[in-house]
Amino acid sequence: MTSSPMSSPLRAVEFQSRSAWKGVVRATGLALGFLSLSGCPNRTPEGVRPAAAPVQSTEVRFESVGAKLGVKYRSPQLPDPLTILDAFGCGCAFLDYDGDGWQDLLLVAEPYPRLYQNLKGQRFTEVTAGSGLDLLRGAWKGCAVGDYDGDGRLDLLLTGYHCLALLRNAGGGRWEDRTAAAGIGPGKQWSSSAGFMDLDADGDLDLVLLNYVQFGKKEPHYCEPKPGIRAGCPPRFYPPQFPELWKNEGQGRFRNVSAAAGMKDASGTAQVLAFSDVDEDGDPDFYLGNDGVPADLMVNQGNLRFRNAGLESGVAYGTDGGALAAMSADWADYDRDGHLDLFVTAFSGEPYSLLRAVGKGNFQQQSEPTGIEALTRTPLGFGSRWLDFDNDGWPDLAVANGHVYNRTAELSAGTTFRQPLMLFRNVRGSRFEDLLPQMDAEVRTPLLGRGLASGDLDNDGREDLLVVNHGGAPLLLRNTSRSANHWITLDLRGKGGNRLAYGATVTGQAGDQTWVGQVSPASSYLSSSDPRVHFGLGEVARLESLTVRWPDGQQQVLRDLPVDGIIRITEGENAVNALARMPAGGVP
Numbered sequence: 001m002t003s004s005p006m007s008s009p010l011r012a013v014e015f016q017s018r019s020a021w022k023g024v025v026r027a028t029g030l031a032l033g034f035l036s037l038s039g040c041p042n043r044t045p046e047g048v049r050p051a052a053a054p055v056q057s058t059e060v061r062f063e064s065v066g067a068k069l070g071v072k073y074r075s076p077q078l079p080d081p082l083t084i085l086d087a088f089g090c091g092c093a094f095l096d097y098d099g100d101g102w103q104d105l106l107l108v109a110e111p112y113p114r115l116y117q118n119l120k121g122q123r124f125t126e127v128t129a130g131s132g133l134d135l136l137r138g139a140w141k142g143c144a145v146g147d148y149d150g151d152g153r154l155d156l157l158l159t160g161y162h163c164l165a166l167l168r169n170a171g172g173g174r175w176e177d178r179t180a181a182a183g184i185g186p187g188k189q190w191s192s193s194a195g196f197m198d199l200d201a202d203g204d205l206d207l208v209l210l211n212y213v214q215f216g217k218k219e220p221h222y223c224e225p226k227p228g229i230r231a232g233c234p235p236r237f238y239p240p241q242f243p244e245l246w247k248n249e250g251q252g253r254f255r256n257v258s259a260a261a262g263m264k265d266a267s268g269t270a271q272v273l274a275f276s277d278v279d280e281d282g283d284p285d286f287y288l289g290n291d292g293v294p295a296d297l298m299v300n301q302g303n304l305r306f307r308n309a310g311l312e313s314g315v316a317y318g319t320d321g322g323a324l325a326a327m328s329a330d331w332a333d334y335d336r337d338g339h340l341d342l343f344v345t346a347f348s349g350e351p352y353s354l355l356r357a358v359g360k361g362n363f364q365q366q367s368e369p370t371g372i373e374a375l376t377r378t379p380l381g382f383g384s385r386w387l388d389f390d391n392d393g394w395p396d397l398a399v400a401n402g403h404v405y406n407r408t409a410e411l412s413a414g415t416t417f418r419q420p421l422m423l424f425r426n427v428r429g430s431r432f433e434d435l436l437p438q439m440d441a442e443v444r445t446p447l448l449g450r451g452l453a454s455g456d457l458d459n460d461g462r463e464d465l466l467v468v469n470h471g472g473a474p475l476l477l478r479n480t481s482r483s484a485n486h487w488i489t490l491d492l493r494g495k496g497g498n499r500l501a502y503g504a505t506v507t508g509q510a511g512d513q514t515w516v517g518q519v520s521p522a523s524s525y526l527s528s529s530d531p532r533v534h535f536g537l538g539e540v541a542r543l544e545s546l547t548v549r550w551p552d553g554q555q556q557v558l559r560d561l562p563v564d565g566i567i568r569i570t571e572g573e574n575a576v577n578a579l580a581r582m583p584a585g586g587v588p
Helices: 085-086
Strands: 013-015 026-028 062-064 094-097 104-107 116-117 123-126 139-148 155-161 163-171 174-177 191-197 206-211 221-226 231-232 244-250 253-256 270-276 283-292 296-300 306-308 329-332 341-344 352-358 362-365 381-387 397-403 422-425 431-434 449-455 464-469 474-481 486-493 507-510 514-518 533-538 543-549 555-561 566-569 579-581
Touching: 085 231, 094 139, 094 449, 094 464, 094 486, 104 422, 155 206, 206 270, 283 329, 283 566, 329 381, 381 464, 397 449, 397 464, 486 507, 486 543, 507 533, 514 533, 555 566
Parallel strands: 013 579, 139 191, 191 270, 381 449, 486 566
Antiparallel strands: 013 566, 026 579, 062 474, 094 104, 104 116, 116 123, 139 155, 155 163, 163 174, 191 206, 206 244, 221 231, 244 253, 270 283, 283 296, 296 306, 329 341, 341 352, 352 362, 381 397, 397 422, 422 431, 449 464, 464 474, 486 533, 507 514, 507 543, 543 555
C-alpha cells in the first residue's frame, strides 16, 4: 500500500507517475502558461453546435475480463417472487483507495462489501479481509466516495436497508467506522444513493443522502398484478422517505440541515443523485431521480439552501408526460455545445429521457429526435454512464438493464426478467445507434443489471465499465476498442479540505471545438465512478487551452497541452515542470 496521494508536494501539472508506466513512458519538456481569469471562458454561442471532429476509423469493443483478472465474487441467488427490497440490488465503484494512481473496485454486497485492489491494470486481488469492511454486517445497497476529512485519502459511505456506515480511510488498506463519531447514525431508514460535494463553498465536502420508502413487517410485501401471479408491490404502496443534507462541520463531524436546506420540498422515494452546476453560477446543484413521482432539480441558492426547480426546468417528467421511475441519471455535454445535458433511465414501457440544456437552468426533451425513445421503450433501466467508447470526442452511453418482477414475461408481452446492456454510440450529437449486436457473446448475455460505474482500469485512455449483475457475477468490461483517436485524462487536486477538487469544472478548447467535464463521481444507480475527467479528442493532437474553474471560484488556464496521457493539475501552483507522457495504447 502507498501513502496518501497528497502526502508530498505536487507539481502544478504532471503526467501520471512514471513508475506506473515502466517501459512505456517518455519524458518531454513543455512550457505551460497559467493565467488567472475573472471572466468566463469562451464558449460556443447558445444553440450553435461546433464543427464536428473528424472521426477516425474505429472498432468499438468491450471484453468481459472479471474472472480472468481475479474478480470472483458472485452475489447470492434471488428468491422467487421478489419483494421490492429483494429487487433493489446493489451498487459498485471505481475508486483509487490507496492513492497509487490505479482505479480499484468496490462491490456493495450483503453482509459486507468486497474491495479489490488494482495491481497496475494487470489483475485484481481481493483485500476485504482484515480491512475493516469485513466487520460490517447489513443489507448494504449503495455507496458514495469522497475525502470528507481532507486528508487526501478517499473515504466511503455505505447506504442500505436500515443501515448506514461512514468509513474513514486510515491508510494501509484499513477502514475505520466513524458513523457515530461523525453524528450521522444510526441509519434506521432505507437509504439508497448518496454523494459528497462542497455545497456551501467552505472547502469541506458535505453529504447528500437519499432515502427510498418505508418498508417493514407492517407494510405489504407482495401484490398480485395479474390473477395467480405474485410480485413485489410498486413504491406507491409505501410511505415515501425523503432526502437528507448533512453539512460538514469539520473535525470529522456532520450536522443534519435538511429542513433549512429545503429537502422536504423534494418529492421523496429517491433513487439517484447527480450533481451539476445547472445554472452555471458557480454553485453545485443536483438532480434527484425518484421512483414513480416527479423528479427534483435542487438549485443552490447559497448558504446551504436549495429551491426545487424540477417542474419549471423541464426535468420533472418523462417523454410521455408522466412521472418516471428514474433509477439512474448522469450528466455530459452530448451535443458539444458547451453545456452539460442529462440522461435518465426509466421503467419498462417508459422511454428513457435525454434532456438537453437550453440555457438558464432549463432543459428540452431530445429522446425522440435522437432515437433514444425508440431504443428504450421495452427495457427497464438501472445504472447508466456517459463515456466516450472510441475517443472520437462525442460522449456515448452505457446502460445496465433488468426487471424487478421474476415473471414479467407473463405480465407484459415482450419483456424479460434478465436484459442485455445498452451501448449507444453518439453520432455527432444528432442520434444514437446500438452497438451491442457487434459485441462478443459474454457482453451481449442478458443479466439483472443494477449498479454501473465507469473508470479507466488500466490507464490506457479507454474507459472501462463495472456492472452489477444482481444474483450473479459482476461484469467487468475492459474497453479494447481500436482507434487512432486522441484523448486526455485530467486528475485535479484542489486546496483546503476539498483536496480532490469535487465540483471543479473543466473546459477544453481547440479551434471551434469545446469539451466540458466536471469532477463528480456520484451518479448512475447506487454507484460511484472514476472522478478523473476524461475527454476523447478525435483527431485533435493538441489542446489549445484548458480552463479549470475550481470549487472555490478561482479559474486557471493552461495553454497548449499535449494529449494521450494523464495530467495532474494542482490548484494555484504556477511552476512549470518536465512532463512524463504515455503513448496511446497504454498498458499492453
